[in-house]
Amino acid sequence: MKTPAVRVLYIDDEENNLQAFKASFRRQYEIYTAISAAEGLKILQNVDIQVIIADQKMPNTTGVEFFKSITQTYPDPIRILLTGYTDIEALADAINHGDIYRYITKPWNDLELHNSIKNAYDAYRSKIDLRNKMAELEKTNDELNRFIYSISHELRAPLVSVIGIVNLVKMEGLYHSSGDYWELIETCSSKLDYYIQKTLQYYKNNKNVAEPTVVDFDQLIKDLIEMYAHSNKETQFTVSIDQSVPFKGDLFRIEVILGNLISNAIKYQKVSEPNKKVNIEVEVNREQAQINISDNGMGILNEHLEKIFTQFFKSKVHHGSGLGLFIVKEALNRIDGRIAVSSDIDHGTTFKITIPNAK
């Protein structure tokens, strides 16, 4: 396979060197030569050069000065410096400021220079490949996020219509008119809606961390209890909030974290328990917020404790989406929070969360 010609620019104030270079390498590479830094710049402006070789000792502009001057405007071509004598200072300067890939002493050895150009071109390719891959990945990731977002929206609209129809059936007193069919439709629709909402939460969690905003835990917990206890009025909530200092944080993620935990505490109650209880304690200081959420629900089996935060883990008996606690964990990771859980089958479950105060 014929490889595409590598475009090499050689800048030197001695015409003889330029001629010799051309004579040695014109078969292997596409060669451009320039008699001064200014001439070299003109070529860079017109040709997509991949490797630049510049002589250090030139009148007006030295090789290093030239490389320095193009670090911003032409960052991609790989630079090789040719020096006629060993000038340590020039070399140090070149490596520190000129982004030089290699230096070669004059008079050059054809094989050494040839190998250097080949290696420089490989370095060039890797650099460009990596950048293209990054751009591609970012684009794919972006598309995926947008896809999830719009699918969740498009899926949800007709689903919400179905739930609306069920509400209408209830209002017209037809809910029990066809055995339990309407009830089944309602259960399935709510489940699907729950999955879609979790998918959306997960999508939003993937986005960047928002600017910290003021979080009033008293209000937030009240709102969340109202939202999730809506369908279950049996559970007794005991809430104690100790917040004497302001707390700043990522309100959306904190809402997602606490919302999922509170909803779980309500959902996973023991059916037989007459006094269903959820206890929420919040303690805020200048450094962090410590939140404990405990219930006297069905508890989590010891062997499941390790797995509850993994994606799509669900217990056999009581299936949720397998996403709730996974999202909690992911959201906490994003805001440097921590979570610990203790549970037993007899007494219920306690989650302890710590979230740093952004102040």
Place this chain on the structure above:
Amino acid sequence: MQSRPKKLMLIDDNEIDLKINAKLINLANLFQEIIICRSGEEALDFLNKYLSTPELLPDFILLDIQMPEMDGFEFLEHYKDFPEKRPVAMLSSTLDFGDIKRAEANPYVIKLLKKPLSPSELEVLISR
């Protein structure tokens, strides 16, 4: 019973949702009459047509967000110049915080109601 507001304008491009919501509102007996508009343009035409006969204008507007061509927010842009303004509630299946904030930041919108429409929630709103 307190005198209920007479006319509701329902703006939504979705035929099924129009049907469901009109029926829900009728069953809950919240309005005497429902004016149905299938697009923001149709609603604006209606409002402009009856500008000189305010008794024919709606007392309350329920506005969907996602609609083709003129969406709910664009409708509000035009509504801004309408001289006989009545309270507007937006109605959407959106869960997007951006949409919710944007809706409630609009001076003519009193609330964003989530689909499915809850008649009791709407009742609280109109009795304010």
